[in-house]
Amino acid sequence: MPTGKTCRGAIHVHSNYSDGSGRVEDVISAAQTAGLDYLIITDHDKLRPEQHAFQGRHGNLLVVYGVEMKARMFGKKHFLALGVDSHEPYRGLTFAEKLERIDRDGGKSIIAHPAGCFKPWLAIAHRRWKRFPEGTFHGMEIWTYMHDWVKGLRLSRLREQYRDPDHSLGGPDVKLLAAWDALNRKRRIAGIGSLDNHARHVPLFGVRVFPYEYLFRRLLTHVEIEPFTGDVAKDISRLLAAISAGRSYFANNAIAPPDGFRFFAESGDGGHGVGAWLNGGAQALRIESPCVCEMKLVRNGETVMTEVTGEMELRDPPPGAYRVEARLDGAPWLFTNHINVGMPLVT
Numbered sequence: 001m002p003t004g005k006t007c008r009g010a011i012h013v014h015s016n017y018s019d020g021s022g023r024v025e026d027v028i029s030a031a032q033t034a035g036l037d038y039l040i041i042t043d044h045d046k047l048r049p050e051q052h053a054f055q056g057r058h059g060n061l062l063v064v065y066g067v068e069m070k071a072r073m074f075g076k077k078h079f080l081a082l083g084v085d086s087h088e089p090y091r092g093l094t095f096a097e098k099l100e101r102i103d104r105d106g107g108k109s110i111i112a113h114p115a116g117c118f119k120p121w122l123a124i125a126h127r128r129w130k131r132f133p134e135g136t137f138h139g140m141e142i143w144t145y146m147h148d149w150v151k152g153l154r155l156s157r158l159r160e161q162y163r164d165p166d167h168s169l170g171g172p173d174v175k176l177l178a179a180w181d182a183l184n185r186k187r188r189i190a191g192i193g194s195l196d197n198h199a200r201h202v203p204l205f206g207v208r209v210f211p212y213e214y215l216f217r218r219l220l221t222h223v224e225i226e227p228f229t230g231d232v233a234k235d236i237s238r239l240l241a242a243i244s245a246g247r248s249y250f251a252n253n254a255i256a257p258p259d260g261f262r263f264f265a266e267s268g269d270g271g272h273g274v275g276a277w278l279n280g281g282a283q284a285l286r287i288e289s290p291c292v293c294e295m296k297l298v299r300n301g302e303t304v305m306t307e308v309t310g311e312m313e314l315r316d317p318p319p320g321a322y323r324v325e326a327r328l329d330g331a332p333w334l335f336t337n338h339i340n341v342g343m344p345l346v347t
């Protein structure tokens with residue numbers, strides 16, 4: 001039963017080991033100042049021993065150092081490999097082989113920015129993923145803060161969009177949400193909120209888009225696990241297992257703090273949080289929000305309930321893959337992983 005307490009953290013951040021602007025030490029210190037519980041850094045292509053050495057506890061912050069790899073040697077389709085020690089074993093393999101090997105090594109693969117992002121005037125061209133691999137991958141970025149912001153940029157509104165990025169976001173891509181819902185009718189594919197932040201300096205305007213700490217107060221993935229114990233290996237494996245099992249929701253904390261939010265199913269044997277797969281069905285689905293919001297319950301990709309409220313209940317839910325979306329004054333705020341009710345698990 002979820003208590004409403006979560007471990008919250010930022011996923012997909014670049015340091016100056018690849019094309020980010022900050023030293024890892026500074027990125028870590030920004031995450032500490034923002035009060036994160038965990039931080040997942042993923043530089044491009046390489047994970048060398050000197051990078052991996054940063055993995056571990058830094059005060060109250062747990063740092064996981066993964067790597068953002070290319071699905072294919074040429075092309076701009078990326079994925080995150082988490083819980084691996086080095087990029088070396090995966091060099092020269094096909095995408096399917098990489099996924100298989102990462103899974104065998106106990107790591108987790110997360111498809112990065114699958115909605116794509118095409119902005120020729122900023123020299124950004126990431127293609128949309130039209131098909132997802134048959135092989136074992138564990139999750140995908142459903143909402144990527146920087147991609148969402150860049151997609152919405154208009155030359156005529158740049159100043160306003162820089163000053164108030166949160167209200168120029170559209171939220172997760174609608175086609176991607178539909179694809180995610182379809183995948184989750186058969187097997188659990190976890191969704192996460194990510195940043196893909198490089199904290200790039202834009203000399204023309206003399207600004208940084210966006211400083212690390214600034215984004216560490218925004219789109220975070222809140223994982224429903226017990227607090228970290230200090231045993232680094234166990235904490236990392238618990239964190240990555242929970243993320244890849246979909247035991248999380250992701251929310252823009254700058255819109256409102258989501259602490260206390262709960263989406264759970266009640267069945268004969270108690271309450272079950274996000275990520276649960278209840279073959280035997282459920283008596284009710286419940287949503288509790290710390291604030292009144294525009295709440296939407298989605299089943300198999302279709303909206304089944306929508307209301308401006310702080311709580312919602314669906315009794316005797318018919319079988320399906322359910323998730324929740326919440327907006328505040330029209331701004332995208334919080335998105336949960338699925339709870340599957342009364343459906344056989346295919347894999």
Ligand SMILES: [Zn+2]
Pocket residue numbers: 068078112113
């Ligand atoms: Zn990328």
Ligand SMILES: [Zn+2]
Pocket residue numbers: 012014068196197
């Ligand atoms: Zn990236």
